[in-house]
Amino acid sequence: MRSGSLALTAAGLMFACVPMQAHHSFAAEFDTKKPVELTGTVTSIEWVNPHAWIHMDVKDESGKVASWNFELGSPNLLLRNGWRRDTIKPGDMITVSGSAAKDGSNLANARTVKTIDGKRVFNAGSSGEPGTPGAPQSGAPQQ
Amino acid sequence: MRTSFAGLTVLCALTTTANAQWLDLPTKGIPRTADGKPNLAAPTPRTPDGKPLLDGLWVADDSRHLANLATDLKDVPFQPWSEKLYNERRANMGKDDPEARCMPQGVPKVNTLPYPFKIYTTPQAVVILYEMYYLHRQIFTDGRLFPKVFESPSWMGYSIGRWEGDDFVVETAGFNDQMWMDTFGHPHTDALHVTERFHRKDFGHMEVLATIDDPKTYTKPWSATIKQHLLPDTELLEFVCEKNLDPQHLVGK
Numbered sequence: 001m002r003s004g005s006l007a008l009t010a011a012g013l014m015f016a017c018v019p020m021q022a023h024h025s026f027a028a029e030f031d032t033k034k035p036v037e038l039t040g041t042v043t044s045i046e047w048v049n050p051h052a053w054i055h056m057d058v059k060d061e062s063g064k065v066a067s068w069n070f071e072l073g074s075p076n077l078l079l080r081n082g083w084r085r086d087t088i089k090p091g092d093m094i095t096v097s098g099s100a101a102k103d104g105s106n107l108a109n110a111r112t113v114k115t116i117d118g119k120r121v122f123n124a125g126s127s128g129e130p131g132t133p134g135a136p137q138s139g140a141p142q143q
Numbered sequence: 144m145r146t147s148f149a150g151l152t153v154l155c156a157l158t159t160t161a162n163a164q165w166l167d168l169p170t171k172g173i174p175r176t177a178d179g180k181p182n183l184a185a186p187t188p189r190t191p192d193g194k195p196l197l198d199g200l201w202v203a204d205d206s207r208h209l210a211n212l213a214t215d216l217k218d219v220p221f222q223p224w225s226e227k228l229y230n231e232r233r234a235n236m237g238k239d240d241p242e243a244r245c246m247p248q249g250v251p252k253v254n255t256l257p258y259p260f261k262i263y264t265t266p267q268a269v270v271i272l273y274e275m276y277y278l279h280r281q282i283f284t285d286g287r288l289f290p291k292v293f294e295s296p297s298w299m300g301y302s303i304g305r306w307e308g309d310d311f312v313v314e315t316a317g318f319n320d321q322m323w324m325d326t327f328g329h330p331h332t333d334a335l336h337v338t339e340r341f342h343r344k345d346f347g348h349m350e351v352l353a354t355i356d357d358p359k360t361y362t363k364p365w366s367a368t369i370k371q372h373l374l375p376d377t378e379l380l381e382f383v384c385e386k387n388l389d390p391q392h393l394v395g396k
Contacts, residue, residue, distance in 0.1 A: 023242060023243060023245075023389070024237070024240060024242065024243030024326075024389050024393065025236050025237030025238065025240060025243070025326050025393075027236040027237075028235070028236040028237050028238035028240075028243075028393045028394065028395050029238075029389060029392050029393050029394070046386065048385050048386040049382050049383055049384055049385055049386070050245065050382075050384050050387055050389070051388070051389070053388075071388075071389075074258075074382065075380075076258065076274065076380045076382055077257070077258075079166060079380065080166065080377070101392050102392075102394045103392050103394050105392065107392060
């Protein structure tokens with residue numbers, strides 16, 4: 001299924017501590033071949049099921065601002081992974097890494113959320129099931 | 144982007160040290176080692192009449208069977224129509240999965256989720272509360288039989304249970320034909336009859352052997368063993384599907 005011992009080790013490590021997402025097929029909505037890493041200002045957080053959301057303003061090189069929506073795991077998975085409702089707050093500058101939506105909208109599945117100083121990295125808890133084509137495991141290195 | 148191992152360490156540290164509200168309340172009645180850690184290898188607890196007690200908060204060890212219930216099988220005994228439908232669902236990457244629309248997972252898929260379920264034994268029924276989508280099952284142990292006709296077929300079916308030695312054997316029938324048995328989309332019909340054998344191996348480990356019997360969909364019964372572990376010092380949380388934005392973005396291929 002996966003190749004490379006590093007990937008297997010990392011995946012196994014994460015699997016031991018992070019439950020996988022249920023709810024929907026990862027590959028039906030997101031494309032791991034379209035990785036995104038965006039830095040911006042959080043405009044709002046939605047602590048709702050089946051997925052929590054981070055909404056963020058991202059400025060491009062010309063200064064134009066685009067609004068992006070990041071799907072996270074459920075609040076329950078985030079809580080069990082150490083998140084709190086105020087872990088990320090509106091106004092925070094963060095970097096979100098994940099996979100873009102297949103439909104081309106400003107939507108992505110968040111794999112990790114990093115504070116702007118890079119010191120705090122949070123598993124976003126939403127990454128699809130192992131065995132589903134195209135679904136990475138949370139926090140596993142991107143191949 | 145490449146996540147560093149230092150990052151992974153931070154992530155794992157977060158998962159093991161942090162809990163919230165009732166999530167960090169030590170569960171009463173769990174045997175513990177001298178340092179206070181749950182002893183999940185302790186013997187299976189038993190009722191006064193000697194039967195294993197299944198009560199506790201459980202979750203599947205992994206999501207292999209959630210993705211593909213037949214993951215341990217070499218060949219699935221499909222009927223021609225069900226193989227065609229299954230292949231279509233696979234080709235579409237599961238975009239029409241009713242679970243993505245927050246419909247109940249049904250049985251035995253509820254045993255495969257990454258969200259816990261809690262078992263309570265009562266004199267007349269074993270009750271299972273499932274965190275995800277707030278589902279429940281009453282597995283009646285009062286000796287009743289299935290009705291001759293299921294007037295109202297359902298997502299979770301109708302369950303009756305009995306003990307065979309140390310196994311709690313649950314028969315479930317009366318399903319509608321709506322659920323998918325996994326994310327890959329193994330189909331079924333309203334003829335589905337599921338047998339689950341719950342076997343608590345020790346205090347912290349349980350196996351659920353689920354057998355799928357649906358002659359309209361499969362030429363012979365087939366089974367999956369889904370391993371579970373006890374989740375100590377945490378509690379069920381609410382999971383109401385209040386804002387589901389996925390369906391509009393599920394494009395499939």
